[in-house]
Amino acid sequence: MAVNKRETIAKNIARYFHDGDFVNLGVGIPTLSANYIPEGTEIILHAESGFAGQDGAITPPWDVNDREACDRELNNPKWADKENGWKIGHKDICDASGNLAILSKGASCFDSVVSFMMARGGHLDATVLGGLQVDEEGNLANWMVPGKNIPGMGGAMDLVSGAKKVIVAMEHNAKDGAPKVLKKCVFPLTAINCVSVLVTDICIIEFIDGKMTVVAMAPGMTKEELQKRTEATIHFADKIDVMDIVEE
Amino acid sequence: MNKVVDIRTAIDKIKSGDKVAVGGFGNVGGPMNLLYELEKHPEINHLTTISEDFQMSETPYNQGFTGLLLNGQIDEIVVSFFGHKKAQAKVDAGEVKLTLIPQGTLAERLRAAGAGLGGFYTPTGVGTVVEEGKETKVINGKKYLLELPLKANVALVKAYKADRMGNAVFAYTAQNFNTAMxxxxxxxxLECEKLVENGEIVPDQVQLPGVFVDYVVHCEEVHY
Known part of the structure; x- marks a missing residue:
């Protein structure tokens, strides 16, 4: 049975969510982690587009570009139920990717200035975002591949500059096997010394006293193989957990 | 007091060479009718646009910056996120200058301009390309960048509801960059979907006080 790398990473990120946390999830794998929030744990999701309290489903389960489907679904009692009130999608609610989103009960909306006060000002318990490269110093590169089109950094630099915990979701190696956990990032940086936790498909690394410390590995993974697939010098915690795996 | 004008009169206030700040996040809260009217006046050009992203689509009345860009009305784009092939081609060809600003820094630079501040120190961008050429300062052991206010000649913003004095209310997340801009x-x-008489908006629910607004244009609701 093959491992679903993205879902595996997403599931292992969710172990860092605590009840009551205020968390920003970036696009891609971080968004998937909302599906693995443990039962009984309630977290409030921040969307930099301007709200706190995004429904765990993240994007509506209909084609948001299909106007007829939106109209139909927004009148669907499942989403627009007056009693459950706030669980609604609307053309004027978008997530950080600009996609139509659903507010959860008790959500609040605010403008972009306030949204980034939350990000920079240490009001987020965690921000989870994708990575291209992470290095020994906790530097993160995630917004630009040199030579390719530059989409812009969006809110990533602000989010990592203030969140209490920065969790990076990234496949451990590139498609050609090249390491992405490096001694020194090569791609342009998003921020320096910012990464708290790195979750890959084969291990979880925490930065403890400034050192890359492996705290969990995928079942069957050995220290030797992990070091071989990693350019950075890694250290190992006394007790190493076994990661949860999601199969294809 | 009545600041309501027709859309043509409003757009005539924009001069060639102006810096135009445009509200919205993606299509949400974007002044689509004002942008659509502006592209009908290609004689207004050499514009610098300031916006969260550079929203482009093919749908009439909802195409964001598409027409302005293809008309050659824009000389410079200031955004935090950018990702459209047609726009990228113009940048690559050197026809349009692109300036990228981290999203929170963009919001705060606009706020600083509106608040009469000379700038602010932010941790965002320290140690990255964003730091290049900027003054830095260590405060309580932490390094910050000096960012300066970002002022515009004209702002095009969009509210759900406004009165004739320009007091405005936004729907859900559509407030986004509109207030800062x-x-x-x-x-x-200010473009609004719903125009009400003065006094009809409860004072403590006004999100953008009318004192910031010069012209109000009542437009058809745009479906994204």
């Missing part, structure tokens, strides 16, 4: 510009043109 409105405070940072000399002339503020």
């Amino acid at each position: 409105a405070t940072a510009a000399d002339i503020v043109i």
